[in-house]
Amino acid sequence: MPSPQSGREPILAGRGLSKYYGPVTALDGVSIDIYPGEILAIVGDNGAGKSTLVKALSGAIVPDSGEILMEGKPIRLDSPQKARQHGIETVYQDLALAPNRDVVQNLYLGREMCHGGLLKPFHFLRSREMRRVAEQHLKQLEVGVPHVSGLPIGQMSGGQRQCVAVARVAFWSSKVMFMDEPTAALGVRESEAVLRLIRRVAHAGTAVVLISHAIPHVVALADRIVVLRNGRKAADLAGSTTVEGVVNLIVGS
Amino acid sequence: METSSGAVERAARMPLSARLRRTFVSGRFDLVGLSVVLAFLCILFSAMTPYFMTFPNLKALGVAVSYNAILAAAQTVVIVAGLIDLSFTSILALCGIAAQKLLLLGAPFVVVVAGAILLGMALGLVNAAICVAGGVNPLIATIGTGLAFRGMAFIWLDLESMPYFNDTALNFVGNGSILGLPAPLIISALVIGGIWVLMRFTRFGSRVYAMGGSESAARLAGVSVARLKTLVFVLSGGAAAIGGLLLTSLNGTAFPDAARGDELIVIAAVILGGTALMGGRGSVIGTTLAVLVLGAMANGMNLLGTDAFWQIFLSGAILLLAVLVDEQRNRARQR
Numbered sequence: 378m379p380s381p382q383s384g385r386e387p388i389l390a391g392r393g394l395s396k397y398y399g400p401v402t403a404l405d406g407v408s409i410d411i412y413p414g415e416i417l418a419i420v421g422d423n424g425a426g427k428s429t430l431v432k433a434l435s436g437a438i439v440p441d442s443g444e445i446l447m448e449g450k451p452i453r454l455d456s457p458q459k460a461r462q463h464g465i466e467t468v469y470q471d472l473a474l475a476p477n478r479d480v481v482q483n484l485y486l487g488r489e490m491c492h493g494g495l496l497k498p499f500h501f502l503r504s505r506e507m508r509r510v511a512e513q514h515l516k517q518l519e520v521g522v523p524h525v526s527g528l529p530i531g532q533m534s535g536g537q538r539q540c541v542a543v544a545r546v547a548f549w550s551s552k553v554m555f556m557d558e559p560t561a562a563l564g565v566r567e568s569e570a571v572l573r574l575i576r577r578v579a580h581a582g583t584a585v586v587l588i589s590h591a592i593p594h595v596v597a598l599a600d601r602i603v604v605l606r607n608g609r610k611a612a613d614l615a616g617s618t619t620v621e622g623v624v625n626l627i628v629g630s
Numbered sequence: 631m632e633t634s635s636g637a638v639e640r641a642a643r644m645p646l647s648a649r650l651r652r653t654f655v656s657g658r659f660d661l662v663g664l665s666v667v668l669a670f671l672c673i674l675f676s677a678m679t680p681y682f683m684t685f686p687n688l689k690a691l692g693v694a695v696s697y698n699a700i701l702a703a704a705q706t707v708v709i710v711a712g713l714i715d716l717s718f719t720s721i722l723a724l725c726g727i728a729a730q731k732l733l734l735l736g737a738p739f740v741v742v743v744a745g746a747i748l749l750g751m752a753l754g755l756v757n758a759a760i761c762v763a764g765g766v767n768p769l770i771a772t773i774g775t776g777l778a779f780r781g782m783a784f785i786w787l788d789l790e791s792m793p794y795f796n797d798t799a800l801n802f803v804g805n806g807s808i809l810g811l812p813a814p815l816i817i818s819a820l821v822i823g824g825i826w827v828l829m830r831f832t833r834f835g836s837r838v839y840a841m842g843g844s845e846s847a848a849r850l851a852g853v854s855v856a857r858l859k860t861l862v863f864v865l866s867g868g869a870a871a872i873g874g875l876l877l878t879s880l881n882g883t884a885f886p887d888a889a890r891g892d893e894l895i896v897i898a899a900v901i902l903g904g905t906a907l908m909g910g911r912g913s914v915i916g917t918t919l920a921v922l923v924l925g926a927m928a929n930g931m932n933l934l935g936t937d938a939f940w941q942i943f944l945s946g947a948i949l950l951l952a953v954l955v956d957e958q959r960n961r962a963r964q965r
Contacts, residue, residue: 457850472846473851475843476910477842482840483840483847486848486851489837500832500834
């Protein structure tokens with residue numbers, strides 16, 4: 378595994394992020410660096426602040442204090458759409474894919490290729506071209522789906538759907554990809570496929586940040602592990618760690 | 631969740647009844663099945679009465695069907711989008727009145743047509759404002775606007791000042807012929823064809839299907855759901871206006887209670903044609919075939935002198951059957 382801190386600049390960084398919900402402190406001055414091409418896992422017990430941190434970094438919520446830096450420059454992420462403009466995207470489980478549409482249609486949803494020229498206002502789809510490019514991209518990422526077009530993804534397995542969701546984010550060359558519990562609803566074989574895909578996406582240059590409760594997966598896959606406890610950063614681990622070591626840090630023994 | 635290999639194992643063990651059910655409720659059956667039913671009805675009615683397969687009867691059937699087919703094609707778009715519009719018959723009536731008023735003011739044909747369609751689109755915009763901006767459930771909202779628009783039609787139309795019109799360009803729309811075929815048939819073919827192209831080949835259609843399948847997916851992917859819903863309602867209003875032009879032309883004058891009660895038969899055709907009530911699935915071709923089936927049935931039963939009550943009963947039974955099949959399709963698709 379490449380060492381992320383070998384003189385590279387973080388692509389996305391949070392400095393002193395805090396978020397309060399009334400009397401509850403969800404995040405308490407958390408600073409975090411995310412480097413391009415690395416797989417970073419954020420772990421912690423329930424209520425430790427994992428979701429809040431990821432939401433703040435991906436534009437889903439606005440932190441009460443602290444700043445967010447993109448390639449060294451401070452930015453304000455008011456909405457997920459704003460985040461997407463910066464190249465930050467989140468892979469949602471099942472909520473971001475249309476089950477009645479096939480893989481190509483889902484890949485291009487919202488960003489369809491259309492014909493220009495005289496008929497431009499009608500936005501006629503370049504279906505054949507989209508299918509060709511999608512097939513190429515999926516082959517590159519080694520994503521195996523039964524049919525790229527014609528088969529609604531609702532009729533595919535959960536693992537295949539998750540792979541399509543990941544492939545979509547990678548397709549639009551996002552700089553940072555957030556994932557919340559990527560293997561939660563998946564069986565063993567399917568989890569393996571998704572994790573291998575995540576590794577390939579990171580290898581291509583995208584920074585992947587995952588929240589996961591599956592500590593064995595995290596230890597095997599992640600280049601770095603950030604442990605949160607009670608809204609604060611408890612540890613920032615690089616290199617090899619053990620499941621037991623991580624669990625101890627989560628629990629705080 | 632099962633893997634693809636798991637799905638193969640299940641298929642090997644599936645009993646005959648389940649296999650039959652799967653074939654019958656899968657997508658293709660809609661279009662093939664409807665064509666078979668249509669052919670069967672034509673054969674049946676031809677055998678039972680010599681008048682069915684005559685050119686005048688088929689022309690009359692074509693005219694009756696073409697008017698409903700336009701409305702049904704537009705409603706297909708609305709229902710696929712995950713919405714519903716029960717105000718379209720009222721919009722139709724209002725636009726028919728507008729068309730005749732414009733005609734009586736001496737407006738040229740183009741202005742009459744454009745005026746009616748623009749009014750229809752504006753009324754569709756009202757629906758959109760209530761549902762999209764106001765956040766009201768489309769079913770309730772369009773029942774409300776349907777009643778309101780119908781009331782406006784009655785208020786606006788002063789029967790004394792609306793004589794029957796003859797020999798105007800508007801008469802041609804309903805009663806004329808183009809290349810030997812009735813004008814309504816040609817007009818509806820063009821409108822339905824246009825809607826088919828829209829749904830199948832354009833970004834609008836693709837996004838409507840996606841939004842119908844999962845509104846959150848469309849929104850998260852960056853599609854402006856509000857704008858899309860507004861366009862759908864405007865399309866529905868515009869199509870209703872074209873229907874209003876046709877009906878007004880066919881009748882020779884506008885009536886405030888035009889098309890009243892036709893909502894259910896139009897929506898029945900949409901469902902029978904394979905459109906899922908919850909959105910995301912459906913085709914204009916299937917809907918048009920269903921309109922033909924229902925139209926042929928009504929036409930045949932009229933020729934046979936069947937009691938009107940039996941026709942109403944059968945329409946209801948067919949709608950129930952269509953909804954049952956739709957439900958079975960839903961269950962088959964969920965794993």
